[in-house]
Amino acid sequence: MEGRKTIVHVDNLKKNFGSLEVLKEISIDIYEGEVVVVLGPSGSGKSTFLRCLNQLETATGGTIIIDDVNITDKHTDINKVRENIGMVFQQFNLFAHKTVAENIMLAPVHLKTMTKEESKVKCLQLLERVGMPEKAEAYPSQLSGGQKQRVAIARSLAMNPDIMLFDEPTSALDPEMVGEVLAVMKELVADGMTMIVVTHEVGFAREVADRIVFMDGGYIVEQGTPEEVFQHPKEPRTIDFLNKVL
Ligand code: ADP
Ligand code: MG
Numbered sequence: 001m002e003g004r005k006t007i008v009h010v011d012n013l014k015k016n017f018g019s020l021e022v023l024k025e026i027s028i029d030i031y032e033g034e035v036v037v038v039l040g041p042s043g044s045g046k047s048t049f050l051r052c053l054n055q056l057e058t059a060t061g062g063t064i065i066i067d068d069v070n071i072t073d074k075h076t077d078i079n080k081v082r083e084n085i086g087m088v089f090q091q092f093n094l095f096a097h098k099t100v101a102e103n104i105m106l107a108p109v110h111l112k113t114m115t116k117e118e119s120k121v122k123c124l125q126l127l128e129r130v131g132m133p134e135k136a137e138a139y140p141s142q143l144s145g146g147q148k149q150r151v152a153i154a155r156s157l158a159m160n161p162d163i164m165l166f167d168e169p170t171s172a173l174d175p176e177m178v179g180e181v182l183a184v185m186k187e188l189v190a191d192g193m194t195m196i197v198v199t200h201e202v203g204f205a206r207e208v209a210d211r212i213v214f215m216d217g218g219y220i221v222e223q224g225t226p227e228e229v230f231q232h233p234k235e236p237r238t239i240d241f242l243n244k245v246l
Pocket of ligand 2: 046047048167
């Protein structure tokens, strides 16, 4: 990864909720095209970290620079930055009263980054990419969990983001649907997307991650290649966690 462009630069990020210090001093650089899988016990700050990256939470301290834009500077137009960052959540957050196509094209049409005609073409391309070209006119209630999550991914891709953030995208799914969502994510990896993925899917992490980041108690405790972190963890807290999940 050395020599590649840094696309996310996080320096000494802190986030408190009242007196609760959730992120203590997170520093990390992520490179263009890199796939980073974030692991860690519940409550370690993984979701808060992702939410700080696209300003769903405001950092208490430190600096976050994404695509050369300092998003922790309060003069930055955060909506512009967010267009470049897709986020997929455990809960799919689709609009129940809108069709799949309307859900996917909502942001581009609203933000007028595309004409209606362009957006229709793009929508179909995205639905093909997630393997559901026949579902454009369906409503979310007519879809399985795996299909809903694939639509949520397509919706995030509609703005042509440079970075995709995934927060436990398969945790709410029945086991038989996990594979279809991971398959779509693997295609994004193959396309060279920069991705930060919080997941407990160790198989996925081993297969596609360039780097594993292990968080605990608001710190990055250990990081390295999947081989380093899974086969040769150094920190007792990493070893303890892996013993529970592997
Ligand atoms: P993880 O995703 O690793 O499970 P989270 O980032 O969701 O961890 O949460 C880390 C800690 O921050 C937890 O103790 C959680 O209760 C707390 N927390 C998260 N969001 C809020 C919030 N909006 N207000 C208060 N506490 C919060
Ligand atoms: Mg979480």
